[in-house]
Amino acid sequence: MGTLASVQPTFDRIAIELGPIPIYWYGIVIALGAVVGLMIAIFESKRIGFNEEYAVDVVIWSIPISIICARIYYVAFEWDYYGQNLDQIINIRQGGIAIHGAIIGAILTVLIYTRKKNISFWQIADILAPSLLFGQAVGRWGNFFNQEAHGGETTWTFLQDTLHLPDWIVNQMYIDGVYYVPTFLYESIWNIIGVILLIVWRMKFNPRRGYIFLGYLVWYSIGRFYIEGLRTDSLMMGDGLRTAQIVSIALIVFGLVMMVLRKNAVRYLDGTKREAK
Numbered sequence: 001m002g003t004l005a006s007v008q009p010t011f012d013r014i015a016i017e018l019g020p021i022p023i024y025w026y027g028i029v030i031a032l033g034a035v036v037g038l039m040i041a042i043f044e045s046k047r048i049g050f051n052e053e054y055a056v057d058v059v060i061w062s063i064p065i066s067i068i069c070a071r072i073y074y075v076a077f078e079w080d081y082y083g084q085n086l087d088q089i090i091n092i093r094q095g096g097i098a099i100h101g102a103i104i105g106a107i108l109t110v111l112i113y114t115r116k117k118n119i120s121f122w123q124i125a126d127i128l129a130p131s132l133l134f135g136q137a138v139g140r141w142g143n144f145f146n147q148e149a150h151g152g153e154t155t156w157t158f159l160q161d162t163l164h165l166p167d168w169i170v171n172q173m174y175i176d177g178v179y180y181v182p183t184f185l186y187e188s189i190w191n192i193i194g195v196i197l198l199i200v201w202r203m204k205f206n207p208r209r210g211y212i213f214l215g216y217l218v219w220y221s222i223g224r225f226y227i228e229g230l231r232t233d234s235l236m237m238g239d240g241l242r243t244a245q246i247v248s249i250a251l252i253v254f255g256l257v258m259m260v261l262r263k264n265a266v267r268y269l270d271g272t273k274r275e276a277k
Contacts (some may be wrong), residue, residue: 009175011145025145034063037131041271044127044202048269055127060114066105067092073101077235081189091273098235099136100247106132107192122210126268129216130198136220137191143184144172151181151230183230190223208265212256218255221248 014022017060036272038059069087072094075082077090082089110128143149156179159170165182173180174218202212225248235243 007171007174009147010171017168020095024141029142029145030067030135032058033135033138036138037135040134041128041131044130047147048127050127051122054113054117054119054124058110058124058128058132061113062106062109065109065132066102067097069105069108069222069267070097070099071103073104074235077237096243099139101245103132120209122213122262123268125213126211129213130195130202131215133191133198133220134195135218137188137195140188140191142170144182147172149184149231149233150175151183152232154179154181180232181230183227186230187227190227191220194219194223202268206267206269208259208262209270210265210270212263212268214255214258214262215219217251221251221255224248226254 005138011025012027013024015025015028016020016023038056041055041059042052042121044050045055071089071092077098078096094217106128107125110125111121114124140149150173159165159173159179159182160167163182165173169178169182169185173182197219198216199214201207201215207215225245228242228248234245237243238245
């Protein structure tokens, strides 16, 4: 272990520097999640005979729109700071984007795109849901590199002996002389489990159309509600209310209610060729 004074973070925020231009791990991780998520969506589109160009178009459009919405969401809830520092609003190199804002951006993109193309929103949302959740799982590692989105103070013993984490994670959780709970890792693992469950549900059980997407909202929100309670950097609403927990409850209720309302909807694979035209 060594002395506390000798502990150094495993990674710097900057991965490489191309002359005067720094390339941050955060951006690399986000890009990786987007690329692999797109590959998952393309594979599924081909599997069920859905026009894969639709999935590619939606992902390409949703990435910049989601990032913008995620930043707007974050800035809105931190306006006390950004209202006095307007020049920092577009500075996202150090983080400062909110997943719920990104989800809003992605949903808006799909809604607009499906209306324009006259295809089923629920069908393409079901195809993209595991990809979105996978992107969120990978994206949380951007928080790891930035040493943010962590929980409260903890000990080396808890990280090493209780969680059995490797040194490269433990050392990165040593921030300004204190070890912190790696909530980014909790959420990443929760999301990966969700991706597996959604794909199995989709491939083996042919659920009602919309259920995969709604299941994504419910699964992610359950995990986020619990993990958010462990974090020390939550966006707040009103008197001590954590914004992400309030939004998570709303999404859980919405997802479950919509499942009931869509209990007679066509199944995931029904009418695929007709709606893909």
